[in-house]
Amino acid sequence: MAKEGKYTIQKVTYIKQWTDHLFSFKITRDESFKFIPGQFARLGVKKEDETIVWRPYSIVSADYDEELEFYSIVVPDGEFTQRLKNIKINDDIYIDKTNYGLLTTDRFENGKDLWFLSTGTGLAPFISIMYDFSVWEQYDKVILVHCTRLSEELTYQETINEFFTHEYYGELVKDKLKYVKITTREKNEADLYGRITDLIVNKELEDFVGIPFTVENSRVMICGNPQMVDDTRRLLAERGLTISRRGNPGNMAVENYW
Ligand SMILES: Cc1cc2nc3c(=O)[nH]c(=O)nc-3n(C[C@H](O)[C@H](O)[C@H](O)COP(=O)(O)OP(=O)(O)OC[C@H]3O[C@@H](n4cnc5c(N)ncnc54)[C@H](O)[C@@H]3O)c2cc1C
Incomplete structure (x- = not known):
């Protein structure tokens, strides 16, 4: 996958819709991306003006999984989730290379x-x-x-x-x-x-x-x-x-x- 400085660009591989405002999705995982269970990643989606909007997202996956799973709300008028809710398989998701969080x-x-x-x-x-x-x-x-x-x-x-x-x-x-x-x-x-x-x-x-x-x-x-x-x-x-x-x-x- 493409590497761009502080982040990598990964692909959506799986989407599961739970309700009209809750869904899960998986993305490919760069082999260099490490995390401790309980931590979160910073995810980005591209806006219409080509800038990227970023939000923290807890990782659902095991630390040994090949892909990364996330579980998302859809917020009415939310800058991030109003875009994220439209993702399709193979779409790009930006992910910060750093792992974050102290819920471990x-x-x-x-x-x-x-x-x-x-x-x-x-x-x-x-x-x-x-x-x-x-x-x-x-x-x-x-x-x-x-x-x-x-x-x-x-x-x-x-x-x-x-x-x-x-x-x-x-x-x-x-x-x-x-x-x-x-x-x-x-x-x-x-x-x-x-x-x-x-x-x-x-x-x-x-x-x-x-x-x-x-x-x-x-x-x-x-x-x-x-x-x-x-x-x-x-x-x-x-x-x-x-x-x-x-x-x-x-x-x-x-x-x-x-
Ligand atoms: C450390 C951390 C980890 C997070 N992990 C997750 C995660 O795993 N899954 C997830 O869906 N969100 C998670 N969030 C929230 C997420 O970062 C965004 O806030 C969310 O995706 C909405 O983004 P938005 O731009 O659409 O709306 P925003 O402008 O970011 O939020 C608008 C409002 O929506 C409400 N809201 C935001 N997030 C949620 C939520 N998860 N559930 C219910 N109401 C919410 C709040 O009232 C908030 O003020 C996490 C936040 C932090 C700080």
């Missing part, structure tokens, strides 16, 4: 329970982390929480359920993974109903999973809607959990999407 499990020490708290497309980095075998070796429980407004937005269920029978991870995953589907606007097929923050306050989330948040055992990664991220972080801080900082490992790592 190496920010934690010890801990028994790894929590992934996500809203909407904030699920993406956690799929990538789940492909990391060391996570399944290291933690006793991995709790994946995906919260959306509607049940049709509870995407990637097939991919997540495949972890339970995965040829390498399956044996570990089936005893360790708890997958919790939450919706806020309809009850349907979800496990719980309501906002993550409310379900933490009323303890429904911990009761459903059967595991409490504790300073000693919990390592919590939070990603997606900034309001959810901030409110959850505050609620867990009230329970004694701290943000992990470089050289000072704690309980929480967070990423705001806007």
Whole structure:
């Protein structure tokens, strides 16, 4: 693929439409592009005036995958996604050569329970982390929480359920993974109903999973809607959990999407 200084130009190889405003796509991967599961890439699409508009996107793929998968919202009037939504197979996507982000499990020490708290497309980095075998070796429980407004937005269920029978991870995953589907606007097929923050306050989330948040055992990664991220972080801080900082490992790592 063409290399242009700080970025490379890759090709779209796969597109999956989940709903009218949610889709996933894959692009070819330059052999020099490296990332740690949980990190994001900076993607660019060309505008009509030939300039490139860039946005950060979490990587869904395993670090060993040959292609890179992304999961996207379509924002009405969004400068980037109103263009991205029209991509076709073989179209060009620009990708910065650098990998970014601190939503990675190496920010934690010890801990028994790894929590992934996500809203909407904030699920993406956690799929990538789940492909990391060391996570399944290291933690006793991995709790994946995906919260959306509607049940049709509870995407990637097939991919997540495949972890339970995965040829390498399956044996570990089936005893360790708890997958919790939450919706806020309809009850349907979800496990719980309501906002993550409310379900933490009323303890429904911990009761459903059967595991409490504790300073000693919990390592919590939070990603997606900034309001959810901030409110959850505050609620867990009230329970004694701290943000992990470089050289000072704690309980929480967070990423705001806007
Ligand atoms: C570190 C990081 C990683 C990100 N990873 C992803 C990802 O994996 N998938 C993804 O779809 N987006 C992701 N985003 C958001 C993404 O960069 C863009 O904001 C999004 O694609 C919309 O771009 P836009 O130009 O169309 O609209 P923008 O002008 O960028 O955003 C307009 C508004 O749309 C809303 N919005 C933006 N992104 C989202 C979203 N993901 N879900 C719901 N509402 C949103 C917000 O209200 C925002 O103010 C990430 C952002 C950050 C900072």
